[in-house]
Amino acid sequence: MGNIIKLKIDGIVVSVVEGTSILNAAKNVNIKIPTLCYHPDLCVAGNCRVCVVEQEGARTLTASCATPVSEGMVINTNTVKVRTARKHIIELLLSEHNSECTKCYKNGNCELQSLAAEYKITNENFIDLVPLHNYTIDNFSPSIIKNNSKCIRCQRCVRTCEQLQSVSALVVAHKGEHMKISTFLEKSLFDVVCTNCGQCIIRCPVGALIEKNYIEEVWNAIYDPNKHVVVQTAPAVRVALGEDLDMRHGEIVTGKMVSALKKIGFDSVLDTDFAADLTIMEEGTELLTRLKKALVENDKTVALPMITSCSPGWIKFIEHEFPQFLSNVSTCKSPQQMFGVLTKTYYAKKRNLDPAQIVSVSIMPCTAKKFEADRPEMRSSGYKDVDYVLTTRELAVMIKQAGLDFRSLPEEKYDSFMGQSTGAAVIFGVSGGVMEAALRTAYEFITGREVPFTNLEIKPVRGMEGVKETSVKIERTLPEWRFLEGVTLNTAIAHGLANAKKVMQNVASGKANYHFIEIMACPGGCIGGGGQPIPTNAEILMKRSEAIYMEDTGMPIRKSHENPEIVQIYNEFIEKPLGQKSHELLHTNYIDRSEK
Amino acid sequence: MTEIKEMVKILAEKHGRERGALMPILQAVVEKQNFLSEEAMTEIARQLDISAAQVYGTASFYSFLDIKPRGKYVIRVCKSIIAEMKGKKEILKTLENSLKIKVGQTTPDRMFSLLETNDIGWSDQEPSLLINETPYTNLTSEKIINIIHEYRSKN
Known part of the structure; x- marks a missing residue:
């Protein structure tokens, strides 16, 4: 801890740690x-300068976000000088902002709009410069729309893409009045090294970066009497959706969400968590098979460490940045895509439906899932396995459009079949969750005993640290897994692509010796996904994470292999993990995109 | 490995692979190639382990780091306020007429490119321009025609 600094803000004495910004010091005493x-x-x-304050003795106004406090400082946040300056700054920003607010997707959830409302900007002191610029809209990506006419050049997206994701698809280009947020050679986001993670979207204060929405398409499918519309919901949606519907951060709304989806008119409301359990069966078996080949058969062609494949942002990242490790990535499709293909094969057969009639919709905390569903490999059913991907935010919009009072909805249960799941599946939504779920199942396969952690809570893989390393020693194995006796399984978990990059660099240099790595593209894992309610920040992530673990604890079954519907689907349809059917439907391959 | 990739690699070895090496590498490539091609920028990014967009962002900031192919002689007319007052418009018109191109364009024989630039430090002798690295000052339309003629007859 640094020294304590005393200063005065609007007449109130504030004591904060040295290095705190004026902005945060003011927050401490509830001055916004x-x-x-x-x-x-x-x-x-x-x-942006909108946070300027007046510092006694200073010639000019001070940007409170960028100025650390100092001893004896006297700050005034509400003076005529400050108010006039802020108003002018907002007016200047608006003069370069395409203020078609009523026709904007972010209408009602725009920080600039809120500020303009707060400061009652009604006059036209500055010329509207928008018509003088030749702004472009990039809507070629299936995930992200970038509209330069709305951009206020705050560079949150640029910092996000660089610092959190180490992708830097978005950068500042040109200078002066021509300065803009751009991609490589002004290409479409579809044509550059962009992972579609959407972290830029959840931080854009305006409507310059938004998800490509498929709300109308889904409504049309629902209204079409000839279509059977199936919806699946990802683990992380149920702990965040409420935030867009006037509920607390991290409130668990699973039952209300199911109820809302039924009322909206989906023919079947099912759970991606089911496919998460299925992923554990396939991926767990794949890991053990790889270990066996490497350790027993001494097969040098087996790629270890094995890396998870659930996160489509991560997949596109490794395809661009580390193609030499593509054979290390589990061939398992993501739960969304496993679910999609089963919807149009197994589910269709069971319900006696023509797969051509089925529209498969997924609700995801993710924008990269939209890209994933569009990948040409994701048509194993003979149809597009997942037709439309909606983000948590888009679902919230639909719930509002349907006129539902979300808070007063009853709690309902998922339909069956493919609606049952376990605690192991729901934790897929948070960083470390896939690892924990895999360990719960794999450890039991190998030893016949539960993982040696109280209440199945594998604490070392939990938490918000960027890279988490854990080792599990395997002892007293069952006879068929004798080759793993005494083996220490080394694992790593990374969330946020900047952390993923660090881990991969350690693997590449030989510094790290892992067997299994879990990687999620978004900070915090899916709970912090680019499709989640805005705002998302570290504090909110903690609340969503707690909710996920609470949901796990509350589940009657907490291990994927004990999900009765999983047992049943193997008996009736897939036969066995990594079997022929599973290869056909549940596994995929990746593309080297390094030349792009 | 292509010629450009090879060149970038040699430059990275010379200047290092830190972020600070970006500017000298960009300048060296422009000097050799006359502009920064997509391939060159992608390879610089790969060598420095930064994104191609970051290379582009830096290059696009500087008017002397061309990201479009330019002619053998790049004419940059000073667009400072003083140049404006001393008759820059006339100079530009003469150049456009004589070269049969507009500002921002390159002649089909790839001999001349015509661009504008920020102040080049000859405000006491405006209008002024640069042809590659040579300054020409106190310009008149006649002078311009002679200068262009001189460059044409060099080839």
């Missing part, structure tokens, strides 16, 4: 200073 370019997850930029 408006911000736009500031974001708690990112480094300070200080470029």
Whole structure:
């Protein structure tokens, strides 16, 4: 801890740790200073100037986000100078912002709009510069729409893409009045090294970066009497959806969400968690098979460490950045895609439906899932396995459009078949969850005993640390797994692509010796996905994470292999993990995109 | 490995692979190639382990780091306020007429490119321009025609 600094803000004496910004010091005493370019997850930029305050003795106004406190400082946040400056700054931003607010997708959830409303900007002191610029809209990506006419150049997206994701698809280009947020050679996001993770979207204060929405398409499918519309919901949606519907951060809304989906008119409301359990069966078996080949058969062609494949942002990242490790990635499709293909094969057969009639919709905390569903490999059923991917935010919009009072909805249960799941599946939504679920099942396969952690809670894989390393020693194995006796299984978990990159660099240099790595593209895992309610930040992530673990604890079954519907689907349809059917439907291959 | 990739690799070995090496590498490539091609920028990114967009972002900031192919002689007319007052418009018109191209374009024989630039430090002798690295000042339309003629007859 640094020294304690005393200062005065609006007449109130404040004591904070040295290095605290004026902005955060003011927050401590409930003085709200408006911000736009500031974001708690990112480094300070200080470029929008809307947070200016007056410092006694200083010649000019001070950007409170970028100025650390000092002893004896006297700050005033509400003076005529500050108010006039802020108002002018907002007006100047608006003069370059395409203020077609009523026709904007972010209408009602725009930080600039809120500020304009707060400061009652009604006059036209500045010329509207938008018509003088030749702004472009990029809507070629299946995930992200980038509209430069709305951009206020706060550079939150640029900092996000660089600091959290180490992708830097979005950068500042050109200078002066021509300065803009751009991609490589101004290409479409579809044509550059972009992982579609959507972290830029959840931090964009305006409507410059938004998800490509498929709300109308889904409504049309629901209204079409000839279509059978199946919906699946990802683990992380149930702990965040409520935030867009006037509920607390991290409130568990599983039952209400199921109820809302039924009322909206989906013919069958099912759970991606079922496919998460299935993923554990396939991926767990794949890991053990790889270990056996490497340790017993001494097969040098087996790629270890094996890396998880659930996160489509991560998949696109490794395809661009580390193609030499593509054979290390589990061939398992993500739960969304496993679910999609089963919907149009197994489910169709069981319900006696023509797969051509089925529209398969998924609700995801993710924008990269939209890209994933569009991949040409994801048509193993003979149809597009997942027709439309909606984000948590889009579902919230539909619930509002349907006129439902979400808070008062009753709690309902998922339909069956493919609606049953376990605690192991729900934790897929948080960083470390896939690892924990896999260990719960794999350890029991090998030893016949439960993982040696109280209440099945594998604490070392939990938490928000960027890279988590754990080793599990395997002892007293069952006879068929004797080759693993005494083996220490080394694992690593990374979330956020900047952390993923670090782990991969350690693997590449030979510094790290892992057997199994879990990687999620988004900070916090899917709970922090690019399709989650805005805002998302570290504090909110903690609440969503707690909710996920609470949901796990509350489940009657907490291990994937004990899910009765999983047992049944293997008996009736897939036969066995990594069997022929599973290869046909549940596994995939990847593309080297390094030349792009 | 292509010629450009080879060149970038040699430059990275010379200047290092830190972020600070980006500027000298960009300048060296422009010097050799006359502009930064997509391939060159992608390879610089690979060598420095940064994104191609970051290379582009830096290059696009500087008017002397061309990201479009330019002619053998790049004419940059000063667009400072003083140049404007001393008759830059006339100079540009003469150049456009004489070269049969507009600002931002390159002649079909790839001999001349015509661009504008920020102040080049000859405000006391405006209008002024640069042809590659040579400054020409106190310009008149006649002078311009002679200068262009001179360059044409060099080839």
